[in-house]
Every structure is written in structure tokens, then in C-alpha cells.
Amino acid sequence: MNYTLPVAPYESPRPRRRRFPVLFFVPFLIVGFMLFGVSYLAFPEPDVEVQPGVGVTKAGGREIVLVPYARHGVRGMFQLIFRDMFQVRLAAADAGTGEVLWDTQLSDELIWEASVLAAGERYVYLATDSGLTVLDVRDGSLVDGLPSPLVAARSAYGYDAQNRQIMALNTQGAVLAIRLDALSAAPAEPQAAAAWAQTLSAERHIASPPSAIAAEATLAAGERLKLHQLALGSVLVRVAADGKETPVNGTVFHRAAIVVDGPAAAGGQYALIKHSASVNDTSTVLTAVSLETGTVTGSLTIGAPERAVALPNGMTAVVTDSGFATVGTDGRVTALPIGATDFFGN
Missing domain, CATH: 2.40.128.630 (Lipocalin)
Structure with a gap:
């Protein structure tokens, strides 16, 4: 009896995968560390200057301090590439615990100021060099829907604490009133409009706050x-x-x-x-x-x-x-x- 030995099917050799040596990436890692890591350690912390228009409010059971401040400079190459060199920001902090609840950038201009007019349980109203700005008290997000056209100047806005309303000057010279925690505006009462027309201005310099x-x-x-x-x-x-x-x-x-x-x-x-x-x-x-x-x-x-x-x-x-x-x-x-x-x- 004849026996035939089984023959394994022929398989062509698989091509060997080329593997990049680990050392290939070492120069890139060193350069990346030099650019981003060492630069971060070498750069000083940015300068922080608190602006005078600070406000306070109570929301969600917390006493909140609202602090506008300018931040000049960046630290490290990453921030130099992806962050603005000059910033004006508004920070909200819990006065009891010191926790910073949110911190929102308002502007990237070199010379630019903001001051808190008033704050309710929903919105924070700011008089800025670009006009009236409103933020959400809960998360610091910018809020749209303001009446227009309003004057782009800090001196064109004020707060009537007795009636709890923001007083605003529009580009036609009319005085408008915005109720606290609202966004819609209405013409101010004649007596109030006459009084605030003497205070609000598109050009008047804002006096420095009194010494503390x-x-x-x-x-x-x-x-x-x-x-x-x-x-x-x-x-x-x-x-x-x-x-x-x-x-x-x-x-x-x-x-x-x-x-x-x-x-x-x-x-x-x-x-x-x-x-x-x-x-x-x-x-x-x-x-x-x-x-x-x-x-x-x-x-x-x-x-x-x-x-x-x-x-x-x-x-x-x-x-x-x-x-x-x-x-x-x-x-x-x-x-x-x-x-x-x-x-x-x-």
C-alpha cells in the first residue's frame, strides 16, 4: 500500500513591518519640552490689575463678589500661541469660601475698562468702553438680546438703585430704562429721563472713585x-x-x-x-x-x-x-x- 505524505500549502512570506525606532521621536519630544515646558517655567506670571468697578450680588444662596480685572502677558509658548496677550476679564467669587465660580474674558484690547453697574439673581450688567455688556450670573456666559443702538461708552450708563433699573443712553440721545434681571428697555419716565440726561454722556470722562x-x-x-x-x-x-x-x-x-x-x-x-x-x-x-x-x-x-x-x-x-x-x-x-x-x- 502506498502512502502519500500530506504537503502543507505554500504560503508566501509576509512582508516585515517596518517599525520606527523609539529614538526617532526623542528629538521631537525634546523640542516640544523646550518650547512648551521650559518656556512655561521661564516666563513670569502675567500682571493682574483689578479695576475699580467691583460689584456684589446674592444668587443661589451665595454672596458673590464680582471683580473686573486686566491681565497683561502670557506664560509659556502654548499661551503665547493660543491666548490673548491683553485681556480684561470679570471673575465671580464666593465671598464665604473664596471659590472662583467663573472667570470670563470680556476684551482683548490693551486699554479697555469695565465696571459693574448692578447685578441681580440672573444677570450682571457692566458698563464698558464698548457699551453695555450683560453676563449670566450662574456661569458667566455673555448674554445677547440687548436693545440697540446704544452708545459705546462707559459714561453712557448708570444704575438707579431706588427703582432697581439700568439707565442707558441710546444713539439718538434718549434715556432708556432696563429693569434689573431683564433685557428689554423702555423709555424712562420723563422726570427720571431729565435727571439722568444730565449725568449720562457719550464723551464725559468718568471720575475716579474716591479713595478707600x-x-x-x-x-x-x-x-x-x-x-x-x-x-x-x-x-x-x-x-x-x-x-x-x-x-x-x-x-x-x-x-x-x-x-x-x-x-x-x-x-x-x-x-x-x-x-x-x-x-x-x-x-x-x-x-x-x-x-x-x-x-x-x-x-x-x-x-x-x-x-x-x-x-x-x-x-x-x-x-x-x-x-x-x-x-x-x-x-x-x-x-x-x-x-x-x-x-x-x-
């Missing part, structure tokens, strides 16, 4: 807070209606001033003092002093105060030239970050 610091501050019942000058520095004293002075405590403050419209002026129990860290250290410090016990309850090195805003919950937001801080009902002073970004510039 002074040598004295007014308390209730005719009392005053005053800094009594010594040979080196000054001490805080309380001046009664009859002129009698009582030292609050014996702490000597150097190059000091009282933050007006702060916790004491708002009816609280604390005075807020701006002063130098020491006679030889000119860095600016904010210190809270209890008017009842005279003890220092909080102190923080921070920028020069620009404005103090009393919040409905008894806290105070102190806006500085580079950020802001809050003074709690317990007298603690806490810095809240504004303008901080990640690697991508977000």
Missing part, C-alpha cells in the same frame, strides 16, 4: 476712628462725640491709614487698617482690629486697598490693586485668588 483709605472713619452715634500720630508710627483711637479720645489698643502701625467703608463703617465690630509691615519693611499689610477688645483678629500681606464693599451677610470685601480679600464676621482676613491660571491659560 483715610486718616479718619465715621462710626455710629457721632463717634470716629482716628490714627493718633506718634514719633514713629501711629495708634488707633476712638473719638467720642465730645472729642474724648480712647485708645483702641497699643499696637503701633507704620505708614497707616484706615480703610473707609469697611467693617467698622458698615456697623461691624472691627476696624481695618492698611499699614506697612514694619518701619523698615514697606510691604502693605491689612490688619483687622476688634473695637470691643482691641485685639488684632486678622492680618494679611496684600496689595494697596482700592475699595471696601460691605456684604449683606456682615462680611466685607476689600479690593486691592492686584486682588481682593474678605473680612469675616469673626474678624479674620482672608485672601481670595483672582487671575490664577493653569498651564493652558484657563
